[in-house]
Amino acid sequence: MDAEAAKLLGAGLAALGAGLASLGVGNVFAKFLEGALRNPGAADGQQGRLFIGFAAAELLGLLSFVVAMILIFVA
Amino acid sequence: MATEAKVDPMHQFTIQPMFGTDQLELLGYNIAITNSTVWMAISAIVLWVFVAGGMKRQLVPGRWQMAVESFTGLIDDMLEANIGKNGRKYVPYIFSLFMFILFGNILGLMPLGVVGLHPFTFTSHFTVTGILAIISFGIVLIVGFAKHKLHFFSLFVPHGTPVPMIPIIFVVEMISFMVRPFSLGLRLFVAMMAGHVLLEVLSSFVIGSSNAGMQYFAIAGIPSFLLMIGICALEILVAGIQAYVFALLTSVYLNDAENLH
16 A cells, blocks of 8 residues: 555544544533433523533544644645 | 546635735745735724724613623623633633634635635634634733742642642643643634535535536535535534634633632
8 A cells, every 4th residue: 555545544534533523522512401401590500611511522523633634735 | 528627625725925015024034914914904803893883882772782792791701600700801802812713713704705805714724823822821821820929830739639649640730731722722723624624625516516417416516515505504603612612711721820729
């Protein structure tokens, strides 16, 4: 296998990370909604924490996009 | 068959000098006025006009004043919830940061290309978001050290840490602290860039399939176009969320500097 093909394969494999991060982001919002429906009064006060959790989960998916971009354009 | 037009999804992020200033230098550095600079200036002007329109201070606010006040109220509530009463003094900075990023994101999504004016999303460059993140991180360091002097280092040792664990926890907390400006800038830049690349790739499907023939356009072009409409709506949501997350994380970091923990 030549180096160019290996790079593109690696970039494609890195895209798996984006799908896995979607599980994480979905989980954050699902659990928030679950909790919010049980106690709607407390839900509004926790929106900041919701977005912090969302940001942390999303960052790891975005990192896989960065890895793919580096493999295609930089490496 | 005609030569196939290759769509380069990264072309939209090219920085181009404008108005013939590509040789402009200051102290040996090139300070050419680029499309990035121009769109930063445009979003600053739009932001200024937006806020100036809401500064009428009427007792019964009109629609415009209501829009501006709801944004300042959002930032005010966020700082009060995260930092407390003495977080109010950061409202000007966080508000400017949030609105500048939000307007940059939204203006970059505007479909002005149909009239020949190609918008440039300056938040899709790590130089811009990295500098914004470094400014936030710098303010955290200045506030932290000015307020708590060297006691600020107790941020790296949470309460109730067993003594044998302190050296390890200190290093771990130190790394997680130092990586903050990097992750803050990276998140915004990658989210904006990924969305724009996705839109460009989908639009290349539409153009390529319509060139290939009617049946290809029906199979691939129309679903891609419908998907593009949905992704555009998602991108507007992402533009808002990323600006909000940037402001929120900055206020969370300021809370560490203001109150330790």
